Amino acid sequence: MNNKEKLRNAGLRPTKQRMIVADILLNGFNRHFTAENLQDEINSSGNSMSIATVYNCLKKFKNCGLIKQVETSKDTAIFDTNTDYHHHFLNEETGELIDIENEEISLHKIPEIPQGYLNNGIEVIIKLKRHN
Amino acid sequence: MNNKEKLRNAGLRPTKQRMIVADILLNGFNRHFTAENLQDEINSSGNSMSIATVYNCLKKFKNCGLIKQVETSKDTAIFDTNTDYHHHFLNEETGELIDIENEEISLHKIPEIPQGYLNNGIEVIIKLKRHN
DNA sequence: AAGTAGTTTAGAACGGTTTTAAAGTAAAAA
């Protein structure tokens, strides 16, 4: 399935801007990135896009499940092209994230979900500090 | 141990402002809160404090381990008086956090820590959505 | 081709957080 089809499939109009973003993000290589990272990459690919459009696009892609946003308390939002269920190492000094595949971790026991709610995804973050 | 001692013990001068904050936060009842929540509570206790001091104070308390900051991608920083090793339910709609005590959850298998790094704490977030 | 609903954009606005620099206070030194 090509990117135009992916967008259509997700219910998004394949505009010029969304295709530029899809070409960068949906190429099979996973990455963690900020809105600014993405805009820089768009610029260095010879294209350009307003920061509002970058954010609009990321919000749409996220709502369609084409990308995810990582749960971290950094000041800048971190997005993730890996939409599989997975977890992260977080280097708190640098902010760097490393994927932990689902099979690499196992939650043996989880608490009862509060009345009236459903489990909507578990995120495990293993914080790292440099060894000496 | 009284709050003045707690502050001294943590290497912090027990200033008037830090004592006001300690009286609110270190009373044995745990809570999740923002800087603004805390300032509101200071105001309604008949005191007042600049927002810069609230943030300075929270940063110091956090660095001393008197409070923690929760790992969530909300736009506003969430602090936690529960400094025990524990986890959270997160209602993504409202931002509400509920503690999960360490005994309520068990990680059966965790991945190998990358070369040169140490495990500096694991945070599990169970995201909740309302059931129908 | 014409209509319309959705999209992009520059720039302004917003909101949480940090910085600045001057005044104030706590602890240490004399």
Added chain:
DNA sequence: TTTTTACTTTAAAACCGTTCTAAACTACTT
């Protein structure tokens, strides 16, 4: 005690990531 020093508080401005505004533009439908 007084003096000195280092640390703290503060109002206000700055900062910075993100969202909003409203006008121009574009993709899709008829």
